[in-house]
Amino acid sequence: MDFLADWLILIISIAVVGVLLVVGLVTGRARRKPPTTGTDVIARPTGPDVDEAGPTTATATAPAPEKPALDRPEGTASRMKRLRERLSRAQGGLGQGLLALLSRDRLDEDTWESIEDTLLTADVGVTPTQELVGALRTRLRVEGDKNADPRTVLREELVKLVDPDMDRRLQVSGTDGRPGVVLVVGVNGAGKTTTVGKIARILVAEGRTVTLGAADTFRAAAVDQLATWGERVGVEVVRGPEGSDPASVAFEAVKQGVEQGTDTVLIDTAGRLQNKAGLMDELGKVKRVIEKQAPVTEVLLVLDATTGQNGMIQARVFSEIVDVTGIVLTKLDGSAKGGIVVAVQRELGVPVKLVGLGEGADDLAPFDSGAFVDALLGG
Template sequence: MTTQQIVLIAVAIVLVAAIVTAILVIRSRRRSEESPSTPGAPREVTTEVAPTPGSSGAGTTAAPAIQVPESVDSRLVRLRGRLARSGALGQALLAVLGRDTLDEEAWEELEETLLQADLGLAPTTELLEELRTRLRVEGSRDPQRVRAILRELLLAQVDPTMDRSLSLDPRPLAGGRASDAGEAGEAGEAMVNVPATVLMVGVNGTGKTTTVGKLARLLRAEERTVLLGAADTFRAAAADQLATWGSRVGVEVVRSEREGADPASVAHEAVARGGAEGVDVVIIDTAGRLQNKAGLMDELGKIVRVSSRRAPLSESLLVLDATTGQNGLRQARVFSEVANLTGIVLTKLDGSAKGGIVVAVQKELGIPVKLVGLGEGADDLAPFDPEGFVDALLGDKAA
């Protein structure tokens, strides 16, 4: 054997050894990545924990202080005041009704004002017919009496009899054991309840993810424990946004480690972990999907089915931008067919000309407006109060 042949054989042996070593390393890494940290948990899902307030140590950065959200009562007073200061709808109606005479031109102006406020044709016709009758029968043009009649009729349209409370009581767990929910409890300990689960849906641009964060703050103000599920896996910024909101009030976020992961998997994991950890409420954020995209709506239906396997959803809330008018109603119709909506959250509801959307969307779907947002502040979300809303629109100082 020549020297050249010996060298070639040695080189070949080295190359084969290098290839085998590389293969072994790659396989080892794959096994490590594919090993779930929790038995039964989806592999790409992790929980991001909010830092403990005041904790610090060598080589670490002190965690930000946990914020104390504004109380519900304080929110209601502040939001009513904001509505009253910008109550363009009520001011426009009272200006016409305060004229010396109410001719047909005046009634047409009232109709136009209500339609521009997105009240809807049927509610507008009903309200004006009743108003005409009441003013004619009573024969009073006293401004305070006219205001009282208008308040009564507007309140009837908003419908104070609808149940606007959030259903947030724990639900019985089907199957009765923690392991059934995808989490092994201590020594297989039986679980009695699962947390209330709130699904948030809506199209892009309505402020849905921000509303999820604000709702978490509202529930923390009521001293409830909360877990967030970042099921908008197509937009990494959405999960980051939720993590920021959660860290401010000590709330954890269940999110995917990779973009484009199965949203239903994240939703399932959030509910399972919420049950295993005894959390009061799990809020699931979904992708802002266009109502005319059938595939995305099918995906939302899957999230609903998966999230409901252990117990029915406690709430399915549609986030609507109050300024979108009739387009918002079209969105509501489609989402109601997929997500079994239980309530509406109206964002950007100031006292401008769009207050009538409250009436229109409720009459369209037969479900109540439960929460309203009036500003960009972290605590600018509050339960919807029909009487306070109408009083604010009419500029009632007591509101």
């Protein structure tokens, strides 16, 4: 009996263990069953573009970055009106001083000497000063017209001195389907790179297409600055590695302008010190290389009006190297020496074509002799 009882207990134990194993297997499978919902499940796309025969692969497309809004450059007419007002505030002292002297009851030698001193201090230059004083003497004293208005006489003679007959148009158009090429030169600190950017804005405002060439390759800041000017108005900037050959960059800019049918290519050059003959020779090379693609239609020399007669030295040297065709006077609002306009035109025989009167993006405008003289006289 004990033997049978032991066998019965063994059989029951085996049965119990078997039942427990079966239960464990069933429970484990249930736990491993994947969920019907959750973050790892990719839902089948629905909608009119989905193939009903089976799921499609949906590729999420990142939204394209928004292009920055382009500036709208100010038109020529409005900027000239605003700049006349600024010029009047900056230069009115010169004209008012001359008028005060000419309005004296008696125009004696001391008065004429004071008039000469005033003009020379304003950087008009010796020869132009002598011409102006001679003309004023003839009309106000020698001819003895007691009814002559000193202001009217002074205005007429100043306008003659500034020379209203000079052609001040920017030559920004090429021939035979090629772009106009404007080479911008000048010493460091005159505002050359900024001037290039501002000229680009003037041309864009006139509906012209423009390409900029960043040939001041030894100053990374100048290249970046020009790129910023270009981005603001949607103008492409051709640039090279820092320290690369400026002539090569200029060549590529003009080449691209020719291929793309651009209206005007503006080339910014490195600031050259007039006493470094090697650098000046390099500037001549830039011009020669450019002209393998298209003729240079304009060479603009940027001068800082506050440098006075030192600007005349710069003007002479640059003119010898690259045949300057026009002057851009910057910072005219920061100097009472507006006579530099007369002096530099006489020295080079080329006109002042643009003047800058502030740091704003549109503070550059075509030079107008009548408006300039009116500003000198404060009216």
